[in-house]
Amino acid sequence: MKLATLLNAGTFGLFALAAKAEYPLKPIPFHEVEMTSEFWRPRLETQRKVLVPFAFGKTEPGVAHLQAAADHLAGKKVDGHRPHRFIDSDLYKVMEGAAYLAKLKDDPELEAQFDRIVDVIAEAQEPDGYLYPSHTTGVGGEKHMMGDKPYTFVVHSHELYNMGHLYEAAIAYYQATGKDKLLKVAEKNARHVNKVFFEGGDPRYNNGKPIKQAPGHQEPELALVRLYRVTGEKLYLDMARKFLEIRGITYVPDGEGVMSPTYAQQHKPVTEQSEAVGHAVRATYLYSGMADVSVLTGNTAYSKALDRIWANIVNTRMHITGGLGAVHGIEGFGPQYELPNDHAFNETCAAVGNVLFNYRMFLLHKDAKYLDVAEVALLNNVLAAVNLEGNKFFYVNPLAADGKYPFNHGTAGRAPWFGTACCPSNMARLLPQVQGMTYAQDEENVYVTFYAGSSTTANVAGIPVTLTQKTNYPNDGKIQLRIAPRSPAKFKLQLRIPTWARDRFVPGELYTYAKAAEEQPVLRVNGKKVDYKIEKGFAVIERTWKKGDQVELDLPMSVKVSHCHKAVEANHNRIALTRGPFVLCAEGLDNEGATQRFFFDSDAPDLSDSTIGKANTPHGSFVQTTVEVNELTRSGGAKSATMKLIHY
Ligand code: FUB
Numbered sequence: 001m002k003l004a005t006l007l008n009a010g011t012f013g014l015f016a017l018a019a020k021a022e023y024p025l026k027p028i029p030f031h032e033v034e035m036t037s038e039f040w041r042p043r044l045e046t047q048r049k050v051l052v053p054f055a056f057g058k059t060e061p062g063v064a065h066l067q068a069a070a071d072h073l074a075g076k077k078v079d080g081h082r083p084h085r086f087i088d089s090d091l092y093k094v095m096e097g098a099a100y101l102a103k104l105k106d107d108p109e110l111e112a113q114f115d116r117i118v119d120v121i122a123e124a125q126e127p128d129g130y131l132y133p134s135h136t137t138g139v140g141g142e143k144h145m146m147g148d149k150p151y152t153f154v155v156h157s158h159e160l161y162n163m164g165h166l167y168e169a170a171i172a173y174y175q176a177t178g179k180d181k182l183l184k185v186a187e188k189n190a191r192h193v194n195k196v197f198f199e200g201g202d203p204r205y206n207n208g209k210p211i212k213q214a215p216g217h218q219e220p221e222l223a224l225v226r227l228y229r230v231t232g233e234k235l236y237l238d239m240a241r242k243f244l245e246i247r248g249i250t251y252v253p254d255g256e257g258v259m260s261p262t263y264a265q266q267h268k269p270v271t272e273q274s275e276a277v278g279h280a281v282r283a284t285y286l287y288s289g290m291a292d293v294s295v296l297t298g299n300t301a302y303s304k305a306l307d308r309i310w311a312n313i314v315n316t317r318m319h320i321t322g323g324l325g326a327v328h329g330i331e332g333f334g335p336q337y338e339l340p341n342d343h344a345f346n347e348t349c350a351a352v353g354n355v356l357f358n359y360r361m362f363l364l365h366k367d368a369k370y371l372d373v374a375e376v377a378l379l380n381n382v383l384a385a386v387n388l389e390g391n392k393f394f395y396v397n398p399l400a401a402d403g404k405y406p407f408n409h410g411t412a413g414r415a416p417w418f419g420t421a422c423c424p425s426n427m428a429r430l431l432p433q434v435q436g437m438t439y440a441q442d443e444e445n446v447y448v449t450f451y452a453g454s455s456t457t458a459n460v461a462g463i464p465v466t467l468t469q470k471t472n473y474p475n476d477g478k479i480q481l482r483i484a485p486r487s488p489a490k491f492k493l494q495l496r497i498p499t500w501a502r503d504r505f506v507p508g509e510l511y512t513y514a515k516a517a518e519e520q521p522v523l524r525v526n527g528k529k530v531d532y533k534i535e536k537g538f539a540v541i542e543r544t545w546k547k548g549d550q551v552e553l554d555l556p557m558s559v560k561v562s563h564c565h566k567a568v569e570a571n572h573n574r575i576a577l578t579r580g581p582f583v584l585c586a587e588g589l590d591n592e593g594a595t596q597r598f599f600f601d602s603d604a605p606d607l608s609d610s611t612i613g614k615a616n617t618p619h620g621s622f623v624q625t626t627v628e629v630n631e632l633t634r635s636g637g638a639k640s641a642t643m644k645l646i647h648y
C-alpha cells in the first residue's frame, strides 16, 4: 500500500495517526461522500470546468513571480520582476483546490498543469529552504511592507503566510496523487523556518539569533498541524504550538491601524483573549489553528479562550449572513454591535475562515450550534461571493448596495479578479471541502451534519453502514435518509435540527425571530412519527439499524421575520426576512427598480401569504419568494405591492 493511501484521510487529514490525540469526532472525508445534490453538484462541476481553470489563468503572475526567483537562483538575468508580497499565496490556494478535484476524479490535464508549476516552485526555493521570490530576486519594491532582508518585517511580509498555503496545497496534492515533490519543498521550508525562528545559528537571518516572532498573518499554524498529521513529524506540531505560545508575547506592534496590537491579535497571549478583534481573516485562521493545537496537544487553555471568543462573535460581532469583519481599513472586527449594512466589509475570506473555525468547534464539542453558524456563513456569504458561472467574485460583502457605488474594490457588482486575489482563490479551495463536512462519526454515533443529496459509508464498530440522503435542501426542508448497515448495527443516528428551525435564525443573541415557530420539525422512522429529544442541537435516534431503514425529517421552511439586537444602530426600524438557512434578499433587477421603496407597517408582519416559486436563469434555477408589502409612490403616498426575494 502506498503511503499516500495509508495516510489519506481527507481534508482534515484526521486519524492519519490513529494513536495520537485527535478531535473526538471524525469527519467522513470529502472524497468518500458522493454528492448527488442538485444544489451542490452543479457548483462542483462549475468548480472543475470554470472556476479552477479560470483561477489558474488569473494566478499565472504568481507563477511568473516564482519563475523570476528560479531564474535568479539559476544565475539568469531577471528583468522586469515586480515583487508582490503574497501573490504566490493565491496560486497555492488555487493549487489546493485543484488537488481536491484531482482526488475526486482522475484529471491528467490538471495534474500536468500542477506538476509544471511544482517544478517552478521547487526551483524558486533557495538551497536552505527559504521560499519568497520578492526577497530572493533582490530587486526591491515593496520594502516598506516586507523589510530589506528576509524576516525583517515578519508582521507584514507574509513570508510565513505564503508558506502555510504552500504546505496545504502540497499536502492536498500528495493525498490526491501520492506525488511528494511539493511536499518535500514544504518540509524543507518548515525545517528552515524552525531553525531560523526557534533555534538560530544561521548568520544570514537575524544575525544568527532565533527570530521568535509569530507570523503577522496567521495560516502557518493550521498548515503545520496538517503537515504533522500527514508526515507524523512531531516537529511541525511543536512549531504550530510555539507560534501560538509566542503570539502577543515576544513581539507586539505599538502603532495604529495595521500596526496596532489588535490588528493581528498580538495584544495579549492568545489564551487570554476573549474578544474577536482586528483583521478578521487573520483572526479566524488563528482560531482554527488554536482549535487544532488545543486538541492535538491537550492544552485546554486554547479551547477555553475559543469558547469565549466564539460567544463574543455570535453575540456582538456577526452579521446575520455569517459575515465577519464589518469594518473597512483594517478589514476586521469593529466595536461590539457595529454592524452596518451598506458599509459592511465582510471579506469573503473571513466567511471562509468562519466556516473553517466553526467546523473545528463542532468536531471539538460535538455541538450543532457551530454547524449552524458555519452553514449560515457558507450559504449566505461564501456562496454569494461567486456567480453561478464561477468567474466573478465578491471580495466585500455588504448587506445593502445601490448598484452604483463601487463597493467591491472598484466595481458595483462581482468582479472577475482583484489585485489582491485572496478571496476568489479561497473559493477555489473551500467549495470541494464542503462534502467532507456532510457526515461525521465516532464509535457509537453517526452524525448527519449538513443536509445534501449524497451518499457515503460510515464504519460503526467495524460494520460498514451506507447512508443515502435524498433532499432538495437547502432549498427545501424535506430530508429522506436510507440506512443500510451490512449487518444489523446498534448506533445513535444524530440528525442536526438547525437553530433556524427552532428559536432563532442563527446562534447568539444578535438575531431573534419575531414570532415563535408555529410548526416544529417532524421526524419519522420507517413511516412512523417518533418523539425525539434534542441533545446539543441533534435529534438522537438510538436503535439497532437494519438494511432498508428509512428516516424522514421535515424541517418547515416558512418565511420568517428576524429582529436585531437593539444595540445595532444600523438595524433600528429594520427587519430581516429569512427562509430556512437563507437570508432573503430583494434585488432591483427582480423588482423593477430600487427596493428601498418597499416597507412594512409593522415590525412583525404576517407573511403567511408568501409564495415560494422558482426563477430560471441560463445557469440554473433558484428559489424566489414573494411577499406582500407596501410601496412608496412618487407622490409620497403608499400602495400595496408584491416584493420578490431571492436567497442571499
Ligand atoms: O494579506 C493576505 C490577504 O489579503 C488577507 O487575508 C486579506 O484580507 C487581504 O488583505
Ligand code: ZN
Residues within 6 Å of the ligand: 347, 348, 349, 350, 395, 421, 422, 423, 424, 426
Ligand atoms: Zn480575501
